[in-house]
Amino acid sequence: MRIQFVAESFLPLMNGVTNSILRVADHYAATGHDLSIIAPKQRGAQKFWKASNGRKIRIRHVSSIPLAGYTSVRIATTNVAQLKRRILDFDPDVIHLASPAVLGRTAGIAAHKLDIPTVAVYQTDVPGYTAKYGMALLEHTAWQVLRDLHNRADLTLAPSTATLKQLDDHGFQRLNLWRRGVDFSNFSPDLANPKLRAKLTGDDPDQRIVIYIGRLAPEKQVEDLKIIHDMPNVKLIVVGDGPEKSTLRKLMPNAYFPGFKSGKELGELLATADLFIHPGELETFCQTIQEAMASGLPAIAPRAGGPVDLITPGHTGWLYTPGDLNQLRDYAYDLLFDDTKRAYFGHAAQDSVRKRSWPVLAEQLMSYYHQAIEHRSYRGSDSATKGHSITSEF
Known part of the structure; x- marks a missing residue:
């Protein structure tokens, strides 16, 4: 054709x-x-x-x-x-x-x-x-x-x-x-990098890593992650570029902003993290949620648009009420500091996307x-x- x-x-x-x-x-x-x-x-x-x-x-x-x-x-x-x-x-x-x-x-x-x-x-x-x-x-x-x-x-x-x-x-x-x-060659739990994790957390075993991937633009509502940034023992990684980058860096000074990443470099960051969060309420699909799940991460997003199809609450992640950032924080805490639950959710998340090549x-x-x-x-x-x-x- x-x-x-x-x-x-x-x-x-x-x-x-x-x-x-x-x-x-x-x-x-x-x-x-x-x-x-x-x-x-x-x-x-x-x-x-x-x-x-x-x-x-x-x-x-x-x-x-x-x-x-x-x-x-x-x-x-x-x-x-x-x-x-x-x-x-x-x-x-x-x-x-x-x-x-x-x-x-x-x-x-x-x-x-x-x-x-x-x-x-x-x-x-x-x-x-x-x-x-x-x-x-x-x-x-x-x-x-x-x-x-x-x-x-x-x-x-x-x-x-x-x-x-x-x-x-x-x-x-x-x-x-x-x-x-999903490109499973680039997104897999096997890409987790212990040395990268030690670098991101200051080699602190109590630190947990939350990652966001996407454009740094108003429609993505990345500023909502400030409530995650302020949680104790949490390292926030904000991957991407866009017009809001300088504003977001000032808002969340302790977050790591590596810029735009793709391929195995992006897959390594995902597999090394503990939890994926995407706060945008206008996502028609949200491909980065799928890529996070393929990497073995549970995901959290607003109960709106594409993420509703991708995330099964209480099984592969959580969907919070749009605008309720306290609920977002509570869901993040629930998964970040319960290693057994997070591992279960992560395995379920990976299983949910296995057939989507x-x-x-x-x-x-x-x-x-x-x-x-x-x-x-x-x-x-x-x-x-x-x-x-x-x-x-x-």
Whole structure:
């Protein structure tokens, strides 16, 4: 199959959107499919990405401008005619719109005009972000734009049941569930490093390590971890980068901020820690929870969005009431200072994600591509225009 990815963001910027594309594209490159990637142009971007089997995948960049206040994010400024030409150059069987917004909307219109099947993957709660960035008045407009964009696609894939319901409530059509995979070579309890632990804790056996991984941005609510930072005998590790980094360092001066990490270096940090916490309430999935679980860590998150599917309270971690930071602290204490319970939760967490490899999830995505192609062939029939087909085996 010839698959055209259209990414709202891509390398060298690493985030959930980029990671998902890289993982499924690597599998498709290894299994004989032809691939192309369209993404906003940015400093340091390469013309090709090399898959693990050595195949070079062409990246076709389009003009872009920096997002005000978050310059590492680029907003595409290309138009429909330009995208039509780029798409026709590759002549895909299906177009994968990764977290579509500005570029994804333009690509969706181009694909519609070219009568090419599209699968739109919803990954970012853009309407929810509007309030976090002081633009709450734009929330309604954001939902309208995203609904029109996604309903133009042949299928929309959401990463969690909470997100599926949210999209359904806002009038999105042709919804299906597609979760995310885990790279078990990079995330495993076997990567725990005693020397690193001794360094992080000052070789104090009474110290416990709590880790967060993600962007250091308002929507992640990393400042809520201050209550964990202030707990006795707790070392907080805050992994990631973003516009809030300097503010957070001042707020939590005893936390360790190693910056952005990936691959085995990230896996080593996770496996060496005791507990993972993600305080963001706008997560459509929360991939880092899965990676922490694969590393043998219990996880704590708000009872909102994607984490509700990932964490089984009292078994693999805890879900606290959004905004109740005292409950967050109590749950953290419950696991940090009960070694037996923490070990039980950690083993259960690892077991819960064992079947979620990227090749398995990539093959599920391939089945959705075929559904989109079939829908495009039979578009206009009542049975093909609306509905849910929610799979939960992963």
